[in-house]
Amino acid sequence: MTEISVDFNRPVVVGNEFEYMKQAVENGHISGDGPFTKKCHAFLEKELGIPKVLLTTSCTHALEMSAILLDIQPGDEVILPDFTFVSTVNAFVLRGARPVFVDIRPDTLNLDESRLQALVTPRTKAIVPVHYAGVGCEMDTIMEIATRHKLAVIEDNAHGLFGKYKGKYLGTFGSMASQSFHETKNFTSGEGGALLINDPAMVERAEIIREKGTNRSRFFRGQVDRYTWVDIGSSYLPSDILAAFLFAQFEEREKIQLHRRQVWELYYAGLKDWAGTHDMQLPHIPTHCEQSYHMFYMLLPNLELRQKLISYLRERGVYSVFHYLPLHLSDMGRGFGGKTGDCPVTERVSDQLVRLPFHNALTSAEQEQVIDLLQQFPF
Ligand SMILES: Cc1ncc(COP(=O)(O)O)c(C=O)c1O
Numbered sequence: 388m389t390e391i392s393v394d395f396n397r398p399v400v401v402g403n404e405f406e407y408m409k410q411a412v413e414n415g416h417i418s419g420d421g422p423f424t425k426k427c428h429a430f431l432e433k434e435l436g437i438p439k440v441l442l443t444t445s446c447t448h449a450l451e452m453s454a455i456l457l458d459i460q461p462g463d464e465v466i467l468p469d470f471t472f473v474s475t476v477n478a479f480v481l482r483g484a485r486p487v488f489v490d491i492r493p494d495t496l497n498l499d500e501s502r503l504q505a506l507v508t509p510r511t512k513a514i515v516p517v518h519y520a521g522v523g524c525e526m527d528t529i530m531e532i533a534t535r536h537k538l539a540v541i542e543d544n545a546h547g548l549f550g551k552y553k554g555k556y557l558g559t560f561g562s563m564a565s566q567s568f569h570e571t572k573n574f575t576s577g578e579g580g581a582l583l584i585n586d587p588a589m590v591e592r593a594e595i596i597r598e599k600g601t602n603r604s605r606f607f608r609g610q611v612d613r614y615t616w617v618d619i620g621s622s623y624l625p626s627d628i629l630a631a632f633l634f635a636q637f638e639e640r641e642k643i644q645l646h647r648r649q650v651w652e653l654y655y656a657g658l659k660d661w662a663g664t665h666d667m668q669l670p671h672i673p674t675h676c677e678q679s680y681h682m683f684y685m686l687l688p689n690l691e692l693r694q695k696l697i698s699y700l701r702e703r704g705v706y707s708v709f710h711y712l713p714l715h716l717s718d719m720g721r722g723f724g725g726k727t728g729d730c731p732v733t734e735r736v737s738d739q740l741v742r743l744p745f746h747n748a749l750t751s752a753e754q755e756q757v758i759d760l761l762q763q764f765p766f
Pocket of ligand 1: 445446447448471472474475517543545546566567568569579580
């Protein structure tokens with residue numbers, strides 16, 4: 388038997404990453420907001436058609452900035468999907484908010500917009516949709532409910548850069564959105580993120596919060612003659628060396644997205660019939676959504692089979708992973724009153740989901756090995 392080794396994720400240099408990092412050093416500006424950070428901002432603003440983009444040290448930090456910008460206060464309620472990464476909730480809980488978890492749709496695993504209305508109270512301040520796997524949430528309904536109740540919408544678009552809902556880029560619907568450039572994402576700087584700001588009234592304060600609560604950005608633009616402490620804030624701006632790495636990846640946008648599309652489509656074509664005969668669910672992409680090709684997941688019939696499949700692949704050199712545990716059943720979630728049965732779809736999906744290897748250097752030969760192994764899996 389040939390030795391198989393297929394990584395779940397691998398950092399991949401796709402273009403001028405090293406050359407640009409060298410240039411960043413030669414530019415003499417390796418702290419934040421140097422020439423490469425500005426190039427990244429300009430690229431995303433132009434491509435997405437969004438008024439302002441600010442690179443951050445992570446998606447987590449972009450979410451934290453959005454919670455500060457919304458002036459979230461202790462006791463405010465924020466509605467978010469139960470099936471998401473902890474940062475989506477932590478950013479708001481850090482400001483004292485009470486999280487209100489909404490269950491997900493069984494088809495796209497995005498928050499179930501039909502359950503939103505019932506969760507809105509006079510204390511609700513914001514809705515935080517997560518475009519799971521880069522497939523758009525039902526933004527028409529979400530925006531309609533938010534507008535009617537005067538709620539902010541912050542899109543957690545960690546997975547969804549360049550995905551679209553009804554022809555419009557994800558991350559451009561709410562007043563703000565967060566992106567992730569963590570190493571598992573389509574475009575990466577190892578760790579990194581961005582805050583997309585759709586509401587021009589928020590830009591100046593966002594720059595201050597990102598610069599430790601100072602008006603340093605205005606000072607550098609010559610708009611004030613000294614900089615000083617004017618608000619709360621932290622250090623949310625990444626080194627220009629990281630921006631240099633990231634910009635090189637942005638330049639290869641077409642190549643990266645085409646490759647990821649091919650990876651996704653090969654998995655889907657290779658597994659569709661097999662999944663159908665074994666009671667497995669593959670991703671569902673509504674026809675009005677263009678996905679970002681961030682990940683490929685499958686839902687197994689139950690937890691026992693999911694665990695068995697992960698071990699089976701692992702023993703044969705293929706690394707697959709599962710994620711998110713229901714937030715309402717975590718230690719913190721239970722502290723906010725969460726109990727079994729609150730979000731039944733999340734509770735089920737969390738037991739069933741497995742993610743297959745997916746990265747920018749994954750070859751079709753490796754994928755064929757994964758598909759072959761899956762088809763031989765003894766259910
Ligand atoms: C939905 C979601 N939001 C936020 C994050 C946090 O991203 P980061 O690691 O860039 O802080 C992740 C991480 O993968 C995520 O999956």
